[in-house]
Amino acid sequence: MYTVLPDSVQVRQSEVNGRGIWTKLPVRAGSVIFVTKPYAAALSTPSLSSHCSSCFALSSTSLLRRCTKCRIAHYCDFTCQTKDWAIHKLECTSLQKWFKAAPSSDIAPPSDAVRCLSRVLWRIQKRGADTIQAREIANMQSHRQSLKPSAYETHTYLSHSLVQYMGLSSPADMAQYSLSSAADLLDTVSRFVTNTFTVTDPTLVPLGAAVSPVVALINHSCDPNAVVVFPRVSPDPKSQEPLMHVVAIRDIYPEEEILTAYIDATLPTNLRQQSLNEIYNFKCMCRLCTMVEVDPRTCLNCPKNCGGLCPLPSDDTDHPLVRCAKCNTVVHLVDAALDARRVGQEGLDKASSLQTKVTDPERSLRLTTNLIPILTSAGFPPSSHPLLGLTRLHQQLLTTSFPNPLPQEHLDETIRTATKNVTGLVALLREGHPVLALALTELGKLLAVDEPSPRLADAQNPKVSPEEATPASLATYPPSGLPRLQLAYQTLLRARKMLLIGFGVVNEGGQVGKEVREMIVALEKEIGVFKQGVRNVLEDTRKA
Numbered sequence: 001m002y003t004v005l006p007d008s009v010q011v012r013q014s015e016v017n018g019r020g021i022w023t024k025l026p027v028r029a030g031s032v033i034f035v036t037k038p039y040a041a042a043l044s045t046p047s048l049s050s051h052c053s054s055c056f057a058l059s060s061t062s063l064l065r066r067c068t069k070c071r072i073a074h075y076c077d078f079t080c081q082t083k084d085w086a087i088h089k090l091e092c093t094s095l096q097k098w099f100k101a102a103p104s105s106d107i108a109p110p111s112d113a114v115r116c117l118s119r120v121l122w123r124i125q126k127r128g129a130d131t132i133q134a135r136e137i138a139n140m141q142s143h144r145q146s147l148k149p150s151a152y153e154t155h156t157y158l159s160h161s162l163v164q165y166m167g168l169s170s171p172a173d174m175a176q177y178s179l180s181s182a183a184d185l186l187d188t189v190s191r192f193v194t195n196t197f198t199v200t201d202p203t204l205v206p207l208g209a210a211v212s213p214v215v216a217l218i219n220h221s222c223d224p225n226a227v228v229v230f231p232r233v234s235p236d237p238k239s240q241e242p243l244m245h246v247v248a249i250r251d252i253y254p255e256e257e258i259l260t261a262y263i264d265a266t267l268p269t270n271l272r273q274q275s276l277n278e279i280y281n282f283k284c285m286c287r288l289c290t291m292v293e294v295d296p297r298t299c300l301n302c303p304k305n306c307g308g309l310c311p312l313p314s315d316d317t318d319h320p321l322v323r324c325a326k327c328n329t330v331v332h333l334v335d336a337a338l339d340a341r342r343v344g345q346e347g348l349d350k351a352s353s354l355q356t357k358v359t360d361p362e363r364s365l366r367l368t369t370n371l372i373p374i375l376t377s378a379g380f381p382p383s384s385h386p387l388l389g390l391t392r393l394h395q396q397l398l399t400t401s402f403p404n405p406l407p408q409e410h411l412d413e414t415i416r417t418a419t420k421n422v423t424g425l426v427a428l429l430r431e432g433h434p435v436l437a438l439a440l441t442e443l444g445k446l447l448a449v450d451e452p453s454p455r456l457a458d459a460q461n462p463k464v465s466p467e468e469a470t471p472a473s474l475a476t477y478p479p480s481g482l483p484r485l486q487l488a489y490q491t492l493l494r495a496r497k498m499l500l501i502g503f504g505v506v507n508e509g510g511q512v513g514k515e516v517r518e519m520i521v522a523l524e525k526e527i528g529v530f531k532q533g534v535r536n537v538l539e540d541t542r543k544a
């Protein structure tokens, strides 16, 4: 079993974590440990009309071929459609029945979770339950026996939708998929919940769900040494995609376990523990979850600005005196900060749901615009929760609402927000983490956008050398003219270094890494031309 694993790694069993993958040899940061195609994958409902259901490539809807029967699946071309047909044939019939039985015409298809799980069962039915991969799937961990009450709802809902979608109305129907009882069905669903991955595009935007029993062997740490990414870099980007790459984001030593983060590691410990307990049924004991130092996710800046951080209690009842960990100054406005955090969390939840579900980005933007200054003035640093989440959302909302023509202030505000996001992430994630690499890329790209109305004084008289061009060294941020271009250049150089780690050196940092390399070359030229232009103007002025 697990034949895609290279000889340099080994599956081992531990009492606490169950099976896991360990390396026998040293692994350098940026090395791709192994690559595999998921056993099954399904696009999320919003991506169904913009991405190919076979290779998951993005395309405009008008260029994609739509399946004429279900009218749901879209494909790049005939090759992709043919490749998916063996499974889609079964899926297509189920989708048609699903819509026929629907009470109204605007009903959505089943979720990606249900469609992905059905694809797993259809594949096992077609290829046989005795194949190596089917046995690997059957060996994935299930938590049915120790299911938390909070998880009942998800499991019941998934089981119910699966039965309905696949038309499993009798024991004979279930038997086709080697399911002999309701307990078997619940086991399958539990295995799926514990072991599913989110498929992402090369910029980490979620696209759907995937199952890979071999990648699912990797255990969790909130401070991981590896990541699972989909960089889309094969010479023929459609051939085998979507492909999962397990990449080392730091040097890993021989006899060390390979660990990835199942959840967003920028969240505070209590929220991470809550998700891990609800979805994966374990209590994490990693370095981050057990650390005694101040966590930059849950703290305030020192009121005396000594540069130290003050740990903030996780709830507002009977907390001890809060002091700066560096200079010991007592923080007096703790209750006000806790109130701000609660308001910020509620606002973040509301703004996120307005943005995604109700699609009211203007209201979301108003919320983030109002809440960020409240948390900042209450003393929250950029890395703290929920300020970091609000900043990330604010940047996304500002970027997607770029007016045409673009006012300088809107662009500058977006750059300031992207800078705060990077500052927050730098305090939380290690160099080379793909999330940090992409945040830097975004910042570099924003700095490289043509300024609608640059400040001429900056351009002709750059006060900062490229080495000094950091937000802290600038009187006004972002700079204008040449210093801005130089800062864009440096930011993109740093981003590329991190992309090579986060998406793999052999992958040249993935699709984004290649794009950034080209931007760097273009910026080098632009800076040269800019410098020459300024020199010419100064020369002309001198002569005049």
Ligand SMILES: C[S@@+](CC[C@H](N)C(=O)[O-])C[C@H]1O[C@@H](n2cnc3c(N)ncnc32)[C@H](O)[C@@H]1O
Binding pocket: 016, 017, 018, 019, 020, 139, 140, 141, 194, 195, 216, 217, 218, 219, 220, 221, 279, 280, 281, 282, 283, 284, 285
């Ligand atoms: C995706 S599976 C990982 C492989 C699994 N250990 C196995 O034997 O198949 C996820 C499950 O592994 C266990 N696990 C993963 N990371 C863990 C950790 N850091 N501590 C304890 N259990 C962990 C939990 O039971 C979790 O639900």
